[in-house]
Amino acid sequence: MTATIPALPSQYDPTTTEAKWQKFWEENQVFRADPDHPGEPYCIVIPPPNVTGSLHMGHAFEHSLIDVLIRYHRMIGRNTLWLPGTDHASIAVQTLLEKELKAQGKNRYDVGRDAFLERAWQWKEASGGTIVGQLRRLGLSVDWTRERFTMDEGLSSAVLEAFVTLYDEGLIYRGEYLVNWCPASQSAVSDLEVENQEVNGHLWHIRYPLTDGFGAIEVATTRPETMLGDTAVAVNPADDRYKHLIGRTVLLPILNREIPIIADEFVDASFGTGCVKVTPAHDPNDFEMGKRHQLPFINIMNKDGSLNENAGPFQGQDRFVARKNVVDQLASIDALVRVEEYRHTVPYSDRGKAPIEPLLSTQWFVKIRPMADRALEFLDQQTSPVFVPERWTKVYRDWLVSLKDWCISRQLWWGHQIPAWYVVSETGGQLADQTPFVVARNETEAREKAIAQFGEKVDLVQDPDVLDTWFSAGLWPFSTLGWPHQTVDLERYYPTTTLVTGFDIIFFWVARMTMMAGHFTGQMPFQTVYIHGLVRDENNKKMSKSANNGIDPLLLIDRYGTDALRYTLIKEVAGAGQDIRLEYNRKTDESASVEASRNFTNKLWNASRFVLMNLGDYDFLVLTAELEKNLRSSKLRTQNSLELADFWIVSRFHQTVAQTRQHIDQYGLGEAAKGLYEFIWGDFCDWYIELVKSRLQGEDAHSKQAAQQVLAYVLEGILKLLHPFMPHITEEIWQTLVQSGQATLPTDGTTLALQPYPIADRDLINADLEQQFDLLIGTIRTIRNLRADSDIKPGTKISTVLQSESDRECQILTAGAAYIKDLAKVEALTIRPSTPGCTSGTATVDSTFQPDNQRLLVIGGVGLGIIFVIKIIQALLGALDELPLVPGFLQLVGFGYILWFIYRYLLSETTREELYQRYQAIVESSLGQISLATPEPVPQLVASPQPQMAAGVVGTVQVLIPLAGVVDVAALRGKLEKDLAKIEAEVQSLSNRLGNPGFINKAPAEVVQNTRTTLEEAEKQATILRDRLNQL
């Protein structure tokens, strides 16, 4: 059975493993959603990546987060669906294809609409799968059988339905407005597709002479060519400098057009000269002013960005050429006052990468107000959707309140063509702005409508424009599930549970989905919106194409594995929604943080190898079933050879289960991931595995078996807990573990991904036990620490004395004596009580050791030990009888001890048992030394003189290690003094606090009590250290 195990390499190789399981999951349709599954639905629709895109770190981050949520909910029994897909990205695809055509010396009009679209579909078939293939490498548990595309048949019909309905309801209209024009793509774009960039420009000051000949007025502009379209100059009505000019006219230079000086509140008298040139057809503010004052709207620009016939001598020139020429001419006619260097923001087209021109044109718009108000109602009255983190609610709300009508038409071909047909027969066969139109689901329906209105002889031409990609994206959560048809999926999975996305598209996408969903489905499309942060680069900058600072996730996956990358991204998230930073070295393509996660996968791999190597011939189910039975039948007793360490790790495990679930339920994915790291590496690998090693190699078959059971049980639990975060490696190990060492692909599709997530069993969590273990761990650490400080070689076995005045501490130490000896490499361990105020040199087994004559001394020592015990008994009797007659210091000490001893050990049965165990431990440790072959430190059972000892404190346990050979007293002293100084500072601080009446009176009693307890302990530690120092 275990034959395959030794063949496992000592380093985990993610490359083959990850590909193997990705293929397995997909082939077995493990993630295919079943509407009939009994669980409560848990559905997430993917934020559709752009079909032209390739995987960037933002995708990797977002999808890792979603996959954790999805895998977790699938494992806790929810009916889970993660629906994937892509959007068609009108402008991006069109730009790409036009570039191709341009390389062939053609444009889209040369090839025609149909051929162009054919090419587009060909391109989509050939290259549109890139991003989808890359998503697969992330190991996402999406249901590929339900993959959608915004231009597939179903979604296209949803778009039609939505458009026609909105139009019929008067929520879509057509009109002439100023839109953001992208001369590069020659299309309108929405406000949101505009990216403002700071540029170094100029502010040109131009003089406009008054037509009546007396003086001139000075205006300033960053776009001097627009002066050709000026139809007024505006001043603030309250501006005393210009009041007298209002109503008079100026002569526009070059064109010599007479334009009025108007008064408008919009003008800021304090900026520049306080005079503004007004170009209503080329500036949004001027557009509003133009409407207010009924000014003429003069459009001076063609759609390609060149100037038109209204630009007079500059007709045909590109806008930037014209700008220079206009400036030159203004200078030549002395109308240019001055040129100022000026830093300002210029709107750029997000896709076309060219400066936007505000341009007057006829477009289609969605009337936003009624839909936004509906979404606001859901938010204000039903707190729907819920935003995580909560602060984004305000951003979302502000946006809904201030939304303006949405321009949805794009002068492009790739996309959903607008279902409006112009009755061109009414306008002489031409499609003009005023041509009447009908809106319908298809041409047949359009023709019927047109005939009804305009008679039999109608010629129809469909609107050539397409809809904004976000129009179809706004329908995504329900159109992908089948809307407008009432499908089983829509019934079962809508509204979806959670939407996970970045805050940069709350406006673009989230608000549009809520508006559309509110309107068409009467409910919000998701219950919760989890807004995650950005991935920043190593310099804390947002990763973006324009900054070219992206880090390729595939490069990191190749180097470290998908699991490592996913885990890194998730572990970095603090709380919900915080930005994360990714360490990266651009020269070597290495990332320290991903490497750390890779190391973690390797740690898990090796821990699992260890477990598998030590399980022998086993049947996984039998092994864990047996343990379950034993854990529950006898809890903390040890009849089943389960011991302290076993109960401890089981308790820690269930604690971790509870904590992990709680974190994930509250979107604390980073905390959950970090918690698992600590448990797996810290508790399980560093402590538990080390603790069971001797049992696995020991003689006690029952103890060995118990350890095997616990190892298997906890390891399987770990794999389940970690699966949502690191799906591949956990699947690989789990398959091997449950197949009793075989690592074959299961033929029945059995997978970790469908196993139930661990449930925390409160009965197995034992806080007291964990606390006890903390003392053992602390003690082991202190001994190791003293060893290192004292230059004791790691391989050397030593003697150690642990002394505490606390019964409880002595009990714990005794119970864990074997662990301490094992992990701190202690050969002779003495645990003994110390009376208060008498922390060393009592009449118990003394801790004086000498490095020679060991054999003789040991024999003598054992003898003396026996005599010592007898003496105690004698002293007990003697003291009772002869107390007044036996003076002397030693006897008094002995008597004090005896009284304490009786009280402590002899009055009850349990403490008598403890005494016996202690005695056993002492005997064992002494006998252990007899078998030593080489000279070792050995206890000399004489009270004085004091030896050289390394000393430390943990809790109120004094840890003493006798030192052999030449001892650096100064170093010992330095160490002790340093420790003491630290403790004394703490004592001082605590005393001060307790000496403050305000604190005693006002602080909660519990806090005061805790402070007192801490002070007592600190004082004890200080006493111990001072004592030790005195004896040096």
Next chain:
RNA sequence: AGUCCUGUAGCUCAAUGGUGGAGCAUCUGUCUUACAAACAGAGGGUUGCAGGUUCAAAUCCUGCCAGGACUACCA
């Protein structure tokens, strides 16, 4: 300009108002029979600055400073 987020060890981040902890990195030891991608140990802090509230502030309030994001832009 407005809104929001973030300033804690060299780096990345923790700490229900109760007196600052991890992981990486560094340094020192160790190839101890799962793992050197490891193990054991150590050092490292005026919590951005200045006030205020409080018995008590990294935490709450105010103002600055720095970084970042978003929105709107003044021609």
